[in-house]
Amino acid sequence: xxxxxxxxxxxxxxxxxxxxxxxxxxxxxxxxxxxxxxxxxxxxxxxxxxxxxxxxxxxxxxxxxxxxxxxxxxxxxxxxxxxxxxxxxxxxxxxxxxxxxxxxxxxxxxxxxxxxxxxxxxxxxxxxxxxxxxxxxxxxxxxxxxxxxxxxxxxxxxxxxxxxxxxxxxxxxxxxxxxxxxxxxxxxxxxxxxxxxxxxxxxxxxxxxxxxxxxxxxxxxxxxxxxxxxxxxxxxxxxxxxxxxxxxxxxxxxxxxxxxxxxxxxxxxxxxxxxxxxxxxxxxxxxxxxxxxxxxxxxxxxxxxxxxxxxxxxxxxxxxxxxxxxxxxx
Amino acid sequence: xxxxxxxxxxxxxxxxxxxxxxxxxxxxxxxxxxxxxxxxxxxxxxxxxxxxxxxxxxxxxxxxxxxxxxxxxxxxxxxxxxxxxxxxxx
Numbered sequence: 001x002x003x004x005x006x007x008x009x010x011x012x013x014x015x016x017x018x019x020x021x022x023x024x025x026x027x028x029x030x031x032x033x034x035x036x037x038x039x040x041x042x043x044x045x046x047x048x049x050x051x052x053x054x055x056x057x058x059x060x061x062x063x064x065x066x067x068x069x070x071x072x073x074x075x076x077x078x079x080x081x082x083x084x085x086x087x088x089x090x091x092x093x094x095x096x097x098x099x100x101x102x103x104x105x106x107x108x109x110x111x112x113x114x115x116x117x118x119x120x121x122x123x124x125x126x127x128x129x130x131x132x133x134x135x136x137x138x139x140x141x142x143x144x145x146x147x148x149x150x151x152x153x154x155x156x157x158x159x160x161x162x163x164x165x166x167x168x169x170x171x172x173x174x175x176x177x178x179x180x181x182x183x184x185x186x187x188x189x190x191x192x193x194x195x196x197x198x199x200x201x202x203x204x205x206x207x208x209x210x211x212x213x214x215x216x217x218x219x220x221x222x223x224x225x226x227x228x229x230x231x232x233x234x235x236x237x238x239x240x241x242x243x244x245x246x247x248x249x250x251x252x253x254x255x256x257x258x259x260x261x262x263x264x265x266x267x268x269x270x271x272x273x274x275x276x277x278x279x280x281x282x283x284x285x286x287x288x289x290x291x292x293x294x295x296x297x298x299x300x301x302x303x304x305x306x307x308x309x310x311x312x313x314x315x316x317x318x319x320x321x322x323x324x325x326x327x328x329x330x
Numbered sequence: 331x332x333x334x335x336x337x338x339x340x341x342x343x344x345x346x347x348x349x350x351x352x353x354x355x356x357x358x359x360x361x362x363x364x365x366x367x368x369x370x371x372x373x374x375x376x377x378x379x380x381x382x383x384x385x386x387x388x389x390x391x392x393x394x395x396x397x398x399x400x401x402x403x404x405x406x407x408x409x410x411x412x413x414x415x416x417x418x419x420x
Contacts, residue, residue: 021412104394211405215413230402
């Protein structure tokens with residue numbers, strides 16, 4: 001069941017992103033799904049039906065697309081690599097989008113890094129990973145397995161190459177945010193904000209604010225930016241880190257090497273029309289590093305904030321640099 | 331070789347060259363037209379779930395990052411408001 005928090009008057013910028021305020025007349029509902037905390041802001045009048053619709057949607061998506069649930073459709077597909085497998089419309093649609101993202105980024109976004117993640121030790125939900133684990137027994141191979149995946153749209157059939165596994169984690173979360181916002185829109189619920197662990201999208205604006213003040217984290221700094229419409233997503237190495245042997249690992253694997261990326265970046269936040277796009281672009285820009293990542297974002301008419309490991313940062317595209325308000329306590 | 335025979339041979343050669351040129355032009359035009367059609371149709375076939383083709387994924391961007399639905403936008407200024415949520419690292 002989603003927890004619902006009634007609205008209250010806005011207050012001055014708090015010291016941390018977690019201490020968020022609420023626009024008057026709106027409620028915040030939150031629950032756990034897809035390995036993260038999902039929260040939404042919707043008008044109080046729609047608290048119960050809106051929260052339940054989004055919670056149900058995320059539950060369905062997780063049950064279908066989780067690589068960790070043994071009875072999910074994705075887990076079944078991964079177990080049958082090398083054979084044609086007929087799947088439901090959700091998995092087919094999300095995988096097709098993931099392959100489109102892979103093509104659009106020349107493979108820098110790669111949904112077929114499951115074996116590499118497992119070899120790196122990320123073989124269970126992150127919350128269940130031990131603090132340290134034994135060293136890897138062999139080097140991780142590069143990615144690229146997505147190029148040989150076959151789709152049969154007429155029969156909704158997918159054939160993975162033998163030995164290749166799919167991990168749809170980030171893009172599935174972004175698409176779920178987009179889908180949840182669309183569902184709220186169908187229900188006539190606006191304004192609305194859906195946030196799945198930092199991947200968020202908005203529709204409409206709260207009348208009292210005229211915009212959505214969103215906290216964006218750097219390294220040692222956080223800012224509030226005025227967001228109006230579209231989606232934001234952040235990729236970085238502040239979380240989802242673990243120790244394997246003598247190495248500190250993280251979840252942003254570079255398909256060119258099969259190893260966690262060492263790009264000189266700490267995090268990348270991207271604004272795009274859809275959360276799916278922002279999620280993929282943030283990951284790819286992170287892998288490319290400060291200069292090429294910035295070029296990548298501007299080439300695709302996206303806006304972003306690239307934070308380097310030393311805490312310095314650079315904007316890309318129409319990022320609202322002059323409107324960034326540093327948060328208290330940072 | 332007599333002059334008349336040489337001229338006849340030259341005419342035959344020219345005619346052959348013309349035919350070959352026309353055929354080559356036609357073939358290239360057909361290839362170009364087919365290529366353009368294929369590229370134009372890729373996004374719609376990618377968006378369709380009813381195509382009967384069994385196809386490996388093809389190298390095309392498919393407009394993944396196209397900014398539809400009004401794209402994205404920022405507010406006009408900083409108003410000192412506290413954040414309503416955070417785009418934290420996931």
